[in-house]
Amino acid sequence: MTTYKSTYRASSILLLVLFVFTMGQMAIAQTSQQRLQISENNKKTALASFRSNLISEYALERTKLKEVAKLNNWKIKETLANGKKIELQGIGADGSPLYYETYSDEAGLVSRASTLNTDGLMGLDLNGDGMNVGVWDAGIALQHHVEYTSRIAIGDENSEVDTHATHVTGSIISTGLKKDARGVANKANVISHDWTRDKIEVAEAAANGLLLSNHSYGIKADRVPDWYFGAYTKVAQDWDKIMYNAPYYLMVTAAGNAQKSMDNDTPTYGKTADGFDVLLGFTISKNNITVAGANSKIDNNGNLKSADVSAYSSFGPVDDGRIKPDLAGNGGSVLSTDAASNTSYETSSGTSMATPGVTGSLLLLQQYHEELYGAYMKAATLKGLALHTADDIDAEGPDYKMGWGIMNAKSAAELLNNKDFTSHVAEESLQNGDSFSFEVTANGDDTLIASISWTDVQSSVVNTGELNSTTAALVNDLDIRVTKNGQTFLPWKLNPAQANSAATKGDNKVDPFERIEIPNASGTYTITVTHKGELINDAQDFSLIVSGVLMTTCSIDAPEVALEQAEAAQVTLNWNDSDDALYEIQYKEVYQEEWTTEYISVNSFIWKGLSLDQTYSFRLRTFCSQNIASEYSDVATFTFMGEETQLETLSALSADSQIPFNVYPNPAVDEIQLNVKTSDTAVYRIMSTSGVELKMDAATNSRINVSDLPSGLYVLQIQDFDVNKSTKFYKY
Template identity: 55%
Template sequence: MDFKIPTWATRLFTPTLLLFFGVFSSFGQTILERQEILLEYNQQKITSLISEFEEEAKNTALRLDEVSKTTRWNKTEKLRDGTEVSLNDVGEDGTLLYYTTLNDPTNQVSRAQSLYSNGTLNLGLDGSGMQVGVWDSGIALNSHQEFDTRASAGDTSQEVSPHATLVTGNIISSGMKPKARGVAFGAEAVTHNWTRDKIEVAEAAASGLLLSNHSYGIKSDRVPDWYFGAYIKVSQDWDKIMYNAPYYLMVNAAGNSQRSQDNASPIYGKTADGFDLLLGFTTSKNALTVAGANTKLNGKGELLEAEVAAYSSLGPIDDGRIKPDLAGDGSSIFSTTSQSNSSYGTSTGTSMAAPGVTGSLLLLQQYHNELFGHFMKSATLKGLAIHTADDVGTPGPDYKMGWGVLNAKTAAETLQNEGFTTLIDESQLMQGETYSLEVEALGTEDLIISVSWTDVEGQYINRGDLNSTTKALVNDLDIRVIQNNETNLPWKLNPHRANDTATKADNSVDPFERVDIKNAKGSYTIVISHKGELKNGFQDFSLIVSGAKISNCSLRAPENIELGSLNEDSLVVNWSEAEETLFEVRYKSSSEASWKSDLITENNIQLANLIIGEDYEIKVRTICTESKTSEFSEVLRFTFNGTETQILENETFSFSGSLGISVYPNPAVNELKIDGELSQDAVYSIVTSSGTIVKKGSAVEKVSVTDLSSGLYILVVQDYSGIQSTKFYKN
């Protein structure tokens, strides 16, 4: 049978779905996938940038040799607490810039666990086939038993770093010692010394690298006050790399200087308040800067409470940008160490928070490629992480933990629901253009709309102005969400009142804007525009919408299944029409053990080559997205006799006895109560629409459903008097 797939349905034919129907697919970043990314890169510009960095590195090396002869500081140091320090650069004002690792010597919690094979979402993600770059004070001990052959050196450095080994383990450790398992425990890591970080990253990004981790930064007690929160040349250089390689994202640690009192002239408050301590590439616009959080989660991975860790460096950036971007857990992380191939240790700090985020982002890239056959641009990945972070404290972002604590589970669900209740659109705004889109709110959750973009490097470089508010943003996009002449504005912070709660106003400094609408009802118009002239005449952007009715597809099982026209060896089966719906049809003869499957966009199918006198069965379900499918309809059974075909009794569930059960509340949010005459030995099972049992337990107790994804489920109860089932919906 031939049929044409309409445009709206093509998103449903993901590699995973095709694999389910017998088509082979492999995941991970293959050579072909890297080549597809590089087709969108301007290799000439990246090559020119690498040459610029190479020349700069030669000149810097000469200057460092000279100044190291006259300074009281050593070129490399290892402090008593294990912190590694290295003289790595000279600021344009002559300040010696020392790089330092960002562990703070003093249970790994990762929402990424929900993405594993045994996780809540059961996605089977582990980072296999994916690669991450790690730049640190040296290379990791790549022979460690936790790395197998998945860690390698990316440069000629022979310096094995204890800190780099901790960081790398936090990302990729296999879990030979279960407590040490990394977030993306099947991924590969290429580790490097930080000496030539910009050059090596630019080269790796030009070859298709998606993510790199940088758990180090400029030592905060050896720079003048104007450096804090300033957009300097190193900030600009990293923005250049990311703008010219738009699939590459740098993840960096915010630093551990909150209580250092190193900045005597913060843009806000007193030195003891801990604000205005971000330095160097942590002030880049396009990178993702990670704070450390103390978190408390329940056994289901839900965030109960969170606060910024006492060590974590706070924003703001002097121009008012929201940094750090978000937070991860960096408290007492157990990981690999470099003493031996089987040694382990515990460390705390933003050095440990950053790789937890990096590993989670790597899994989200893997999942996006699995679902849609390609990777996200870095603006989309960064935007997704911020869009779905768990907001903590007062509503909106702050200068302590940015937009909140990373939630890989919510981010993955946003990808799952794309085209159903969420929208992810990578688009482009040309000079003078306006992007407009109308969406309808679901009405059952907040409507959240965000726009993210990788901006051109800032044109202004601070060379000594204390707390300069000259903005680094070049292409200033604006998002507005309008309903009935009422305009909803994005969040904004004020660096001069850094402790104030966020307000909703025009934002002219951040390359990410988000609009949150509580209790949204009805239709809204999303408008994305720009101020002034767009550098290069255009700006790519990524739009993310959640809490909207993107598709008209319904999760109800198809109804009114009936036989249509017949001839000598075929017949047509019809069912009720449904908008924007893909149907899975399963059918077989009664003598066959397994079902045949077809994907159909029309509300009918022609069954051919039927045998006179044979009994057949057919059932249908709707597919809205990969994770959103209805139950199958009742089975229609018939004996094929040409024009005399006879419909047999439809298949129904039969049970011994009658329990007369019911459940409430339905729909359920947190828990279900099973009502009925049950013995103390009654047990329940919760079954998905695809037949997978996801929970079991005692039927006489309340059933927690907080760990279930939204959707339709079947509750099956078994007792001495028989078996009964009922449906319920999880909100």
């Protein structure tokens, strides 16, 4: 077996400089060029061939459906007494009618996505602007609802407008004209389809660069025999095949509302009334995300205070013991758009309503990753990120009720922002017979968490009638291990025979996502990824996600500048060195408005071309990763006097500059006031805590408007001639 070790350098200077110069020009929408780039990574021939097969199968199935339905007096479409629409979509291997139904009952929208929005806690201004998401449902959404503002395209023009589809679509993209009905990604675009040809249409859309689709429906539980529950059937195989051949595409589906249905008389665990083993159809796919419903309470800072599974939400396990559902969306009634008119709204619930909240959150995370790094994540990375950062509930580890826990878009976004500083995200590939290793150092403050996620090949073995078959659907079985000083840490796993018991740690042989947690970690650890048996197709791509680590020893304290040497027409400035750092240097004549900016990787700078008796200013900050920077140093000011040049200190400045600098009120709501006088040339800057400039203007009076800033912590800098001061404030 060949072992290859990933080597890492915390700051890639060239990439970082390119990023700093181009970040203002980076597109955050999903452009046609980006969709083309995604498309080029797809297995186009395999997708085209598979789509052609699906079309042929669909034509034969529709003919057979009509014949068998007529023979058995089955209705093709039906509206139930509760208003729910169902439709005959297939015939199982044993001849059972497979009806699709929507999953509306009693649930809600995912939490924490709002922290990423324009007015959210993190101030990231993420709203899905220009991003595309597919919605397949019982029908199409009401296209001209006022909340959609022309951001919906109809994929099936002759389909019926459907209330459920309209509600789901609104949960993702509603503008928020009615505030409580605002969608998670309220500037995104939806392509709306009915469910009739879902696999065919998704295969085509994924081949053309679609990143995400929402499916808040599934097989009706009371019309199939017991062996269907938890079984890896052809429909799960088909969806896995689509996702494997389109590695950037991720399907998000509702778990269903069958917990109390009493439909499975022979579950893999417990009694029928316990509610386990009621997942069906494509919810059992390996590569998708299946969403449960939950009731939860979130505080004003986006922290989960309490949560439990909703009373209706379908439980796993699936027959081979995989962890399903994967995640849970926030429970509660959801106000969204309704199809009664272009201005109507309705409250609805169910895992159908939890799912679009998760889908919208995942779309925002794709948007954020593109904004930070100029590219979208593979589906395995996106799924792994969501499962890695989910809020664990009650007992440690995953469970068969809510998977890895409540979706936490805030934690996921923070992990992305801290990449190469306190976290690591990488898309790797394991060749047949090889192993992969990677060393990390725990940061000593947080639990060290290491995860691998991969889009697995569809299984060639599908269930056609065996009750509670334990045959694993996993094909390429990767393994992650973390070691230190002879001790090996293992991933979480669940036992379907003890479905209500807490997770244990051991060799996980069934899940295409594995996560290891090491509380109170300290020192250096080695992460190793291997595989069992032979890899189908001789290789397996995987995503590695690590948090709670120190990827660099770089310090984000503001540097202290000193004048090392002065000679004819130049000075040499230096500052305290920081390992693996990139320095952003800004310098100018003191009365100039604009700074000249350079980037270097050493802790000294020779400033040439100076003139006698001219006064100059200099400041710098440290970049420890692409997104993590220190505050600027105090401005170093000097009048060039040849070899006699000296930096001026605060004690040499005016008495007014010695007044302690702060702002009030702090926290602020609409404006802040300064406690120092400023001249007519004074300038203020408001920065994020990671060093990104958000606002700059003249500070000609003591009041500064902050009403347009999202809630959060900020740094205020005042530059007034040769005086530079900074302080922090919080904006409600």
